[in-house]
Amino acid sequence: METAPPLPFIDARLHLVRPGFTLDVDLHLPGRGVTALFGPSGCGKTTCLRGIAGLTRNHPNPSLARARPGRVVVNGEVWQDDAAHLWRATHERALGYVFQEASLFDHLNVRGNIAYGLQRTPPARRQVALEQAVELLGIGHLMERKPQALSGGERQRVAIARALATSPRLLLMDEPLAALDAQRKAEVLPYLETLHRALDIPVLYVSHAIDEVARLASHMVLLREGRVLAQGPTGELITRLDLPLAHGDAAATVIDSTVQQHDAHDHITTVGFSGGQLLLVSPTAHAPGEALRLRVQARDVSLALAAPEDSSILNILPATVVALAEDSPGQCMVALDAGATRLLARVTQRSAQALSLAPGRAVFAQIKGIAIVN
Numbered sequence: 001m002e003t004a005p006p007l008p009f010i011d012a013r014l015h016l017v018r019p020g021f022t023l024d025v026d027l028h029l030p031g032r033g034v035t036a037l038f039g040p041s042g043c044g045k046t047t048c049l050r051g052i053a054g055l056t057r058n059h060p061n062p063s064l065a066r067a068r069p070g071r072v073v074v075n076g077e078v079w080q081d082d083a084a085h086l087w088r089a090t091h092e093r094a095l096g097y098v099f100q101e102a103s104l105f106d107h108l109n110v111r112g113n114i115a116y117g118l119q120r121t122p123p124a125r126r127q128v129a130l131e132q133a134v135e136l137l138g139i140g141h142l143m144e145r146k147p148q149a150l151s152g153g154e155r156q157r158v159a160i161a162r163a164l165a166t167s168p169r170l171l172l173m174d175e176p177l178a179a180l181d182a183q184r185k186a187e188v189l190p191y192l193e194t195l196h197r198a199l200d201i202p203v204l205y206v207s208h209a210i211d212e213v214a215r216l217a218s219h220m221v222l223l224r225e226g227r228v229l230a231q232g233p234t235g236e237l238i239t240r241l242d243l244p245l246a247h248g249d250a251a252a253t254v255i256d257s258t259v260q261q262h263d264a265h266d267h268i269t270t271v272g273f274s275g276g277q278l279l280l281v282s283p284t285a286h287a288p289g290e291a292l293r294l295r296v297q298a299r300d301v302s303l304a305l306a307a308p309e310d311s312s313i314l315n316i317l318p319a320t321v322v323a324l325a326e327d328s329p330g331q332c333m334v335a336l337d338a339g340a341t342r343l344l345a346r347v348t349q350r351s352a353q354a355l356s357l358a359p360g361r362a363v364f365a366q367i368k369g370i371a372i373v374n
């Protein structure tokens with residue numbers, strides 16, 4: 001019997017000691033898809049990316065730096081192994097780095113900027129053609145322009161295309177959308193979504209914005225004061241009641257679903273997911289079979305003990321209460337399982353008592369079709 005090839009992975013053990021700040025992390029990440037590094041300002045997200053890129057390191061002799069030996073392995077390539085005295089400099093690590101502000105060469109046009117990235121990659125390692133990077137980021141019409149003649153969103157798309165053109169084995173993105181206004185963000189986000197599906201290049205993505213993370217990242221690392229608070233699949237981490245993300249007004253669930261049908265007449269898309277079917281309002285048509293990642297805020301989910309009839313609410317899902325926690329005075333967060341999907345509902349403590357909510361209790365979760373975002 002043939003055995004399946006091992007799943008690709010990224011391991012990064014970094015212990016970087018600075019005056020007033022220590023980063024001490026052990027990351028075990030999938031070698032595919034987008035992993036978000038998330039946490040408050042100053043928790044060490046950028047330091048983490050810089051460590052993986054080889055832009056920052058302890059004294060090469062770990063005993064002098066009083067740090068645990070570092071190790072960085074990306075899909076089978078060892079970039080750093082302090083214990084074995086192995087260190088690849090940044091230019092020897094096949095990585096692309098995209099920063100908050102696109103740092104393009106002003107004297108080169110867009111074509112020249114992207115070609116610069118391409119030329120630095122040995123022909124044997126080139127996997128992404130310039131044309132492919134240009135097409136993925138939708139910048140074909142901008143090729144002859146100089147960076148000064150680009151909008152913020154366009155500059156960022158060129159910077160991403162330039163990073164991709166180097167055929168990186170890992171793409172590091174440090175708040176690539178943070179400098180953009182909401183409209184520009186909405187312009188660039190769809191390109192980020194498609195690029196990791198089109199190219200099998202893992203992405204480490206630093207962001208402050210949980211909605212961005214929920215939309216893009218399948219996996220996440222929560223950092224606090226230089227340490228890992230938790231790491232795992234996004235849907236799991238954002239619904240764990242022992243972690244801060246599952247509390248407060250922004251608490252939400254992600255639901256990975258597949259389009260079943262789209263009714264163009266009333267703009268309703270029907271999707272299937274592990275907990276059944278959902279109907280959502282969608283102004284754009286979706287083809288059957290298309291994968292949709294949906295987001296539902298905990299405050300938009302209400303609970304009932306019996307399935308209501310004649311309700312305007314489109315989605316009524318059987319679910320089981322898994323856990324409850326006090327959220328804020330008078331409010332409580334309820335974790336529920338609908339099939340294999342974890343949902344969150346934020347209800348008043350009065351309602352929780354009235355419905356005798358407790359682990360194991362069977363309920364119906366009600367979600368308005370207009371409250372589901374994709």
Ligand SMILES: Nc1ncnc2c1ncn2[C@@H]1O[C@H](COP(=O)(O)OP(=O)(O)OP(=O)(O)O)[C@@H](O)[C@H]1O
Pocket residue numbers: 018019021039040041042043044045046047048
């Ligand atoms: N070269 C350095 N020397 C000393 N301290 C540093 C250095 N670079 C960063 N720091 C400190 O390390 C800590 C982590 O910084 P880092 O930029 O990694 O955080 P961050 O989570 O990316 O923050 P933000 O979200 O604000 O960008 C901060 O306290 C910062 O002041």
